[in-house]
Amino acid sequence: MRYVHLYFTCIKRSMISRLEYKKDTVVALFSFFFSNLCSLAAVYFILQAIPALAGYTLAEVGFFYGFSMLPISLDHLFSDEFWLVAYRRVKDGDMDMHFLRPVPVIFQIFAETFQPEGFGEMILGVALIAVCAGQLTVSLTVGALVVLCVGAVFGAVIITSLKVAIAALAFIFKRSGPLLQIIYNFSNYAKYPLAIYPFFIRTLLIFVLPFGLFISLPVDTLLTGAHDPWLLSLAIIGAAAVFFALALWIWTRCERRYESTGS
Amino acid sequence: MLKKYKPFLRAGAIDTMAYRFNILIWAGITVCEVACLVFLWLAVYRSGAGGMDAQIHGFSYREMISYVVLTTIFNFVTFNNDTLWNINTDIKKGTIGNYLIKPISYRGKFSATCLGSLLTMTVMFGLPFYTAALVTLGSLGFLPELSFPAFFAHLGLFLLAGLCAALLNDAISYIFGVLCFYTSSGWGLNSLKVTLISFLSGTLLPLAFFPAGLRELVSWMPFAGMSQNPILILMMKYDLAASLRCVALSAVWIVVLELLAKLLFSHAVRKVTVQGG
Secondary structure, X not given: OHHHHHHHHHHHHHHHHHHOOHHHHHHHHHHHHHHHHHHHHHHHHHHXXXXXXXXXXXXXXXHHHHHHHHHHHHHHHXXXXXXXXXXXXXXXXXXXXXXXXXXXXXXXXXXXXXXXXXXXXXXXXXXXXXXXXXXXOOOOOHHHHHHXXXXXXXXXXXXXXXXXXXXXXXXXXXXXHHHHHHHHHHHHHHHOOHHHOOHHHHHHHHHHOOHHHHOHHHHHHHHHOOOOHHHHHHHHHHHHHHHHHHHHHHHHHHXXXXXXXXX | OHHHXXXXXXXXXXXXXXXXXXXXXXXXXXXXXXXXXXXXXHHHXXXXXXXXXXOEOOEOHHHHHHHHHHHHHHHHHHOOOOHHHHHHHHHHHOOHHHHHOOOOOHHHHHHHHHHHHHHHHHHHHHHHHHHHHHHHHHHOOOOOOOOHHHHHHHHHHHHHHHHHHHHHHHHHXXXXXXXXXXXXXXXXXHHHHXXXXXXXXXXXXXXXXXXXXXXXXXXXXXXXXXXXHHHHHHOOOOOHHHHHHHHHHHHHHHHHHHHHHHHHHHHHHHHOOOOOO
C-alpha cells in the first residue's frame, strides 16, 4: 500500500518535471505518430506489390500489426526509464541517488517515468485493429478473445521483463542500450504470421525472444483457429511468470556491481 | 590548421574501441535479425504474382537479400553517432560554455570525432564484414560479375559514398542537436531524426517501393545518399555515371547542410542559458 502511494507521488513529480519541456513533448508526440505511420506505410507499400503474404491479405497483416501495438504500448507506459538506464545513466554514474534511498532501486526506476505517449500508441493500435477487422469475416469466439487479452497484458509483462534484464546488464558492461534496442527490434518480426518463417526462426520467436508467442500466435488463433486458445493462454502466462522471475533475479545480481563514477 | 582537431579524431576512435564487447554481442544478434529480415523478404517474393523468380519493383529476390545484408552492415559501420546526445548533454549540463570560449569550432569537434569513429569501425568491422558478405553473396551468384577495373571503380565510389553518408548523418545529427537549444531536451528530436532517416534513406525498404511522386521527391533529398545509394553502388546496380551523380548529389547536400547548420547555430547560440554549471 505504501508503495502504491509512493508510486503515484513519484509519477506526479515526473509529470511536472516533464511539463517543463513542453516543446520537446510536442515534438516527441509528433515523431511518435510519424514513426508509426512510416512503419505502416512500409508494410503497405510491400503488400501493394504482391497479392497476399503467404495467403494472408492486407487486412489480416494489418490486424497483426495493430494487435502488436497493444502489449508494446502497455510496456511503453510503465517502463520507459529502463532505456535511459541501459543507454546512459549507469555509464554517466547517474544512479547514486537511487542507491541511497530506503526503497528497492528497481521500484524507483519504474516510478521515475510514466509515458503518456503509450496511450497514443494504444489508440492507434485499437483503431488499426478496428479498421482491419471491419474487412475480415471471422467469428470472434470466447477463447480467441481471452487469448488476445492474455497476449496483450502478459505480453507486456514479458517485454518489460526483457527490458529490465538487459538494462541490468549495463551495471556490468556500463552500456547495454544498443543490445536492448536490437532485442526490442525483434518484436518487428512478430508482427507477421509466423508461418512465413522457417523452423529455427519460429523457435527463436516462440521460445527465446517470445514476441511471436504473445503476438502472432494469438492473432493466428483468431484468424485461422490454428491453436487451442486455453492452452496458449496458459503458455503465455507461464512464460510471463518465468521471464519476470528471471528478470528480477538478474537485476538483483547485477545492481550489486554498480560503481559510481566518482565525479 | 586541422591539427588541433586530431585529439578529437583520436578520442572518437578510442571511444569506439572501448565498447568493442558490446559491439561483438551486437554483431551476433544482428545475424539473427538479418536472418528474420531475409526470410520475410523470401516470403514476400514467394507470394509474388510472378513466382519466386519475378522481379518486384526492379529487384530480384537475390538482389533484395544482398540489399538487406549490405544495408545492415553499412548502417552499423557508418552511423556510430552520438552528436545529438552530446550537444544535448552540453546544453543541459552547461558544459557548452567551455567550448564557446575555446579556439576550436564546436562543429569541427564533432566532425573530427565522427571521422575517427568511422575510421575505426571501417577498419575493425567494415573490412571483415564487407569482405565476408561480398564473398558469400558473390559466390552464391547474387551479385553481378564485372571486370576487375569496373569492380574496383565501384568499390572506390562506394567508399567515397560511405564517407559522404557519415558526414551527412553527422550534419543532420548536428542540426537536430542544435535544435535542442530551443526545446531544451533531445528525446523527441532524436526519435524524429531516427525515423526520418530510416524511412527516407531506404533502410526500411528500397525507395523503388514508394509511389512514383514520393519516390521522385525523396530521390532529390539528402537521405537516399545515406543508405540506399551507397549500397546500390556497391551492388553494382548503378553504372559508373549514375554512381558519380549520387556521390555528387551527396557532396552538394553536405555543403548545403553545413551552411544551414552554421546559420542555425549562430542564431541558436544567442539562446544559450547555462543552467548552473
